[in-house]
Amino acid sequence: MVGVTEETALLRWIPLLPLLTAAVHGVMLGVLRRSLPREGVIALSCGSVILSFVLSLVAFFRLLGLPEGGALVDDLYTWIGAGHFAAEMGLRVDALSAVMILVVTGVGSLIHVYSIGYMDEDHREDRGFQRFFCYLNLFTFSMLMLVLGENLVVLFLGWEGVGLCSYLLIGFWYADRFNAYCGAKAFIVNRVGDFGFLLGIFLLFRALLEAGTPTLSFAGMEAAFGAIAEQTVQLPAWIPGPSEWRLPTLIGLCLFIGACGKSAQIPLYVWLPDAMAGPTPVSALIHAATMVTAGVYMVCRMDFLYAAAPGASATVAWIGGATALFAATIAIAQTDIKKVLAYSTVSQLGYMFLAAGSGAYTAAMFHLGTHAFFKALLFLGSGSVILACHHEQDIRKMGGLKERIPRTERLFWIGVLAISGIPPLAGFFSKDQILAAAFASHLPGHLVLYGMGLFTAALTAFYMGRLHYLTFHGECRLDPAQRDHVHERGPTIRVALYVLAFFSATAGLFGFPEALGVPLGVEHPHSLWNFLAPVLSEERHHLDHATEYGMMAAAVGIAVGGLLLARALYREPSDLPARIAERAGALYRLIRDKYYVDEIYDAVIVRPLVFVSDRVLYRQVDAGLIDGLGVNGTARAVRLAAAHVLRHAHSGLAQGYLFFLVVGTLVILGYLVG
Amino acid sequence: MDLEVLLKTLFIILVVVGAFAPVITWVERKQSAVMQDRIGANRADIAGITVLGLFHPLADVIKLLSKEDVVPEGAHRGMHLVAPLVAAIPAIIAFAVIPYGSSYRFGEDTLSLVVADIDWGLLYVFAIGSIATYGTVMAGWASNNNWSLLGALRASAQMISYEVTMGLSVVGVFMVFQTLRLTDMAHAQDTTFRLLGFLEWGGLVESLPAWLDWIRIPKWGIVLQPLGFIMFLTASMAENKRPPFDNPEAESELVAGYFTEYSGMRFGLFYMSEFIEVVVIGGLVTAIFLGGWAIPFVSQEAFIGGLGGVLGEGFATLLCMVAHVVSFFAKVVVMIYVQMLLRWTLPRFRYDQVMDLCWKILLPLSLANILVTGLVLLLVEGGAA
Amino acid sequence: MDLAHQAVLLSGVLFAIGTVGALVRRNIIVILMSIELMLNAVNLAFVAFSRIWAHVDGQIFVLMVIVVAAAEVAVGLGIVIALFRNRESINVEDASLLKW
Amino acid sequence: MIQVLFSLFALLAVIGALAMVLNVRNTIAAALSLVVTMISLGGIFVLLEAHLVAVIQIMVYAGAIVVVFLFVVMLLNLRRDVFGPSGQRLTKALGAVAGVWLVYRLLVLLEGRLPATQPLPDGFGGYRDVGMALFTDFLLPFEVTSLLLLAAIVGAIVLAKRRLD
DSSP: OOSOEEEOTHHHHHHHHHHHHHHHHHIIIIIIOOOOOHHHHHHHHHHHHHHHHHHHHHHHHHHHHSOTTOEEEEEEEEEEEETTEEEEEEEEEOHHHHHHHHHHHHHHHHHHHHHHHHGGGGGGSTTHHHHHHHHHHHHHHHHHHHHHBSBHHHHHHHHHHHHHHHHHHHTSSTTSHHHHHHHHHHHHHHHHHHHHHHHHHHHHHHHHHHTTOOOOBHHHHHHHHHHHTTOEEEOOTTSSSOSEEEHHHHHHHHHHHHHHHHTTOTTSTTHHHHGGGSOHHHHHIIIIISGGGHHHHHHHHTHHHHHHOHHHHHHHHHHHHHHHHHHHHHHHTOOBHHHHHHHHHHHHHHHHHHHHHTTOHHHHHHHHHHHHHHHHHHHHHHHHHHHHTTSOOBGGGOOOHHHHSHHHHHHHHHHHHHHHTOTTSHHHHHHHHHHHHHHHOOSTTHHHHHHHHHHHHHHHHHHHHHHHHHHHSSSOOSOHHHHTTOOOOOHHHHHHHHHHHHHHHHGGGGGOOHHHHTTTTOSSOOHHHHHHTTTSOOOOOOOOHHHHHHHHHHHHHHHHHHHHHHHHHHSSOOSHHHHHHHHHTHHHHHHHTGGGHHHHHIIIIIHHHHHIIIIIIIIIIIIIIIIIIIIIIHHHHHHHHIIIIIHHHOOOOHHHHHHHHHHHHHHHHHHHHO | OHHHHHHHHHHHHIIIIIIIHHHHHHHHHHHHHHHTTOOOSOOOOBTTBOSTTTTHHHHHHHHHHHSOOOOOTTOOHHHHHHHHHHHHHHHHHGGGGOOSSOEEEETTEEEESOSOOOTTHHHHHHHHHHHHHHHHHHHHHHTTOHHHHHHHHHHHHHHHHHHHHHHHHHHHHHHHHTOOOHHHHHHHTSSEEETTHHHHHTTSSSSOOGGGGGOEEEOOHHHHOHHHHHHHHHHHHHHTTOTTSOGGGOHHHHTTGGGTTOOHHHHHHHHHHHHHHHHHHHHHHHHHHSOTTOBTTBOHHHHHHHHHHHHOHHHHHHHHHHHHHHHHHHHHHHHHHHHHHHHHHSOOOOHHHHHHIIIIIIHHHHHHHHHHHHHHHHHHTTSOO | OOHHHHHHHHHHHHHHHHHHHHHHOOBHHHHHHHHHHHHHHHHHHHHHHHHHTTOTHHHHHHHHHHHHHHHHHHHHHHHHHHHHHHHSOOBGGGGOOSOO | OHHHHHHHHHHHHHHHHHHHHHOOSOHHHHHHHHHHHHHHHHHHHHHTTOHHHHHHIIIIIIIIIHHHHHHHHHHTTOOSOOOOSOSOHHHHHHHHHHHHHHHHHHHHHHTTTSOOOOOOOTTTTSHHHHHHHHHHTTHHHHHHHHHHHHHHHHHHHHHHOSOOO
16 A cells, blocks of 8 residues: 555545435434435435445546555544554545445445335335435445545444444334344344454554554554564463464454454354345345445455465455355255345355455455445345335245346346356456466465355356246246236336446456456456556466466356256246255255254354353342342442431531531631641 | 811701702692692791791791600610611712812812712712611611501612612713713713714714804713613602602501601601702702703803903802802702602502513613613714713 | 731621521521621622732622622522411421421 | 721621621511621721722612511511520530631631732722723623522522412
């Protein structure tokens, strides 16, 4: 992150606008207890987000204007200052965060627009419409803080903010207890991750402090990191595992725990599928496009650290790869349209971490961007399907919607192709580069990783195909009552879909690979690379074009294969899938029930925890010790004292009090006079 | 020096207590007679000579002196005896600061016709006036009598209330004349100003034609503070508990109010103190609003300068002094007459009306008056004032 | 011993008298009056010191004290009237009940 | 001359105060003896060159505050102050002791510790001088006290009003 920086007050407005609108809504709802008219809400919220998108564009172009590796900065004030520690409330836009804010505000504003149509029913119910947009704006603000923060603390602020908003939005329809429960689950699981994240920050700061450069700003850290890159730390004995650790590795791992929480990686992915309880736009924005990619962003942001910590990088890559495969397998057998998408999100995130772990940060960011587009497209498409079927989400009950909602079907299909990696759609390029990176990286067992990635690609194509065919083809399995009311929804919904579809189709061109570009006579076609390269400390793998062609061919072939298989199985209604499931038996049940992970967690972690905190912490410590002895005990003691001693002083005779007053005065006077 | 003060004091007491008060009692009767179409006081005669009943005051004095001085049963004797003095004395000593003439140079030493020329003279008057309350209160309480008590209650409440408005109503005058010293006020009023000067100040005309300069009016308080004048007169009359503000001694309700139980010379003292206060009010109003001793259009310098050439400095000054004293007391007489007029014209207010007048009308008005005066002073910056 | 110093002593004496009055009398009105006396003593002290230092601030404080005294009397006597209305008495010991 | 006047006023003040405290028969008389104290204090203020304060003292204390006291006593028609000093011997004795001791300490404290009196600037203590200070350096306290007065007025009305409706 070397290079010229330009001071500008422009940046502060990008996050501020959504915050302000959120505040307005908050005041209206919380204080005045009355809601704006629907149009007002729309104007405020969508307006603010779109405006900050425009501002982001401005910032982006101003950044292009700067020489390579430049950055726009906006220091507002010192947020926290304590001793050596000082956290500036500062914003910074360099290439990396520029990409992020464009994605966040761009997709964000699209989804805001979409929500107008989607949340239409809610605006008459307890001011839900405004409440929804309030949360949504708050989320946009937090996310922007996350990506704009010029130091880890501001990033953490946004990190927590998005967690909160995701909690609020998952449980948006809190009337249904299950939704509230899902929100709580997401929140708690994230807390686990955040704990690790905090530990990482603390470790890092401590090390830097001892190195004499107490700072948490990314620029400063990168500059000062060399000093501590080779240090080792001694863990206390009671912690299992080796006690001697390389500092960067340890920090990297801690931070990665946080990333696991946010970005739903093994072992902390369990909240994301349940997060589908929230409204579909939320799933699209928070749980596909932006928030869950925060972990990836963070890893790329701390690239200097991970570059210095091969152990950590390897872990990242392996966990990413494992997650990708694992989630993909689960996705095969899901029947809830949003659940399928959720698991596919998890697995795509796995891809990103695989890339980041194998040092291909550009590829990770690239896939992050493309994924944002097509996954948002898919979610919004599914949302439009769900609306059309009156909140029916079970794909077994759908089918044959092609005739009834053709536009949605077509757009959805684009999304499917894109995610399956069919050229020339976006997914192909990004996924291909990830695979290439995995293939070419020097990680232990990188070929295995490559294989996993490839296989995952096949699975992806398959379950996406399955999803599409089950939903839109075959004859309709909706009950006759609903069947006739299935129809497309309003323009606001469609607009968002069109735009997203366009980008899902074309976004790949930003990362046009050398191997294809050079023959076409384009020098350095990979524009994203050119853009990010000065920011990211990434060494480029060099594969000869032949291998690249081969890999591309393999990827495309396997994707097509997956789609064809899905087509064969699910296009026309047949009992084939059922029989296969029959045959697979235990395995099928295993993946259908998501490897019983939730149940295992429940048994191993949740129940003991609940037991301890209820029986011991609550009933004994809190109720018994603190409340009983501490609070009530004190009160009782005071009461006794008052009843038997102070009562006599409290005679009610004004002159008695006056007397004490005078005596006191005399005592003081006597003391003064001596 | 001390002798001078003594002489001045004597002069005042003689004029006010010896001359004015008795005459006023006569005037009051006569005027009521005139206004009620009666012949009025004309019986008292010495060897058949009744000079318009001018002997009646004398008769009154003799009667009051010769009457028995009763202290009723169960009364608080000491207080009952002291009360009339407490009522009467402040009324007299209030005159100490009122200038009945300018200060004149006779050769080396100067003679200024005021007993005590103190810087905060007006405040002194108010302080004294506030003490006057006690006379009535003591009287009402001491004479063990419910009418007296009620009278005292009313009197105390009424006097406290009007104290406030009285003070506020003259603040405007302070602001205009920039002083609390009554002699300075009188001096400040010893000039005139061009009636149409405001045109010039307002920039309506470049400069007035010379002949218009002759249209001048004396720069008196009543001209600069008309509202203040009205309010001050009203408040001070209410302070004096005379009709139409005589609720504390409302005959129809409380027999004679706080001095029901008084007789003889003590009653006379109350009676006197009222009339003395009438004179005091006249003097105050004159000093504050009517230019004091000033003779309209003829300032002291003009007077002495004009006659000095002919009659010689000293004699001219003497003449001027006499003229000033005369003009002062003439104005006082006018003010007394005005009070009499009101006293016999207006019916008695109801008690609540009295209070409303004080708190709901006079107080806001006086505050507004202060505000407006301040604004004007800011605008003009002493131009017209 | 010059005037101002005597005045300070006098203020001490008056203050003490006021204190004793407020302590020993039971008539609420008299107690209030004693408090007024104490305030007056304080005023005297202020004036005396303002004389000693030849500085006018003390007199400003006196004015403030007078305002406070006026307010205190207004409220205090209001309370007295309310009390008398309820208790038919102005004996401070009849007001020793801590709740109504 | 001034010394004589001062002694006279001081004597009057002390006598008035004592009379006020010791008069257990007649509240009105007590109030009136308080007035004596007030007025003589006013006189002392004049001797101490605090003219404005002196006048205000007399106008407000003697002219308003004590009158209000009298007003209330008469309103409640307390003919006789039926009860003497506090029945609690202890309080009484201690109070007296405290008072005496307080005076004693003060005398000890002040004895010869007071700084010498400064020479006066002319116009000291006049309404111009005090007013200038009051409306420039002390403007904020002045405004605040006005608020205090307002609050007191409202409070008094609320307390004394029979029914609030």
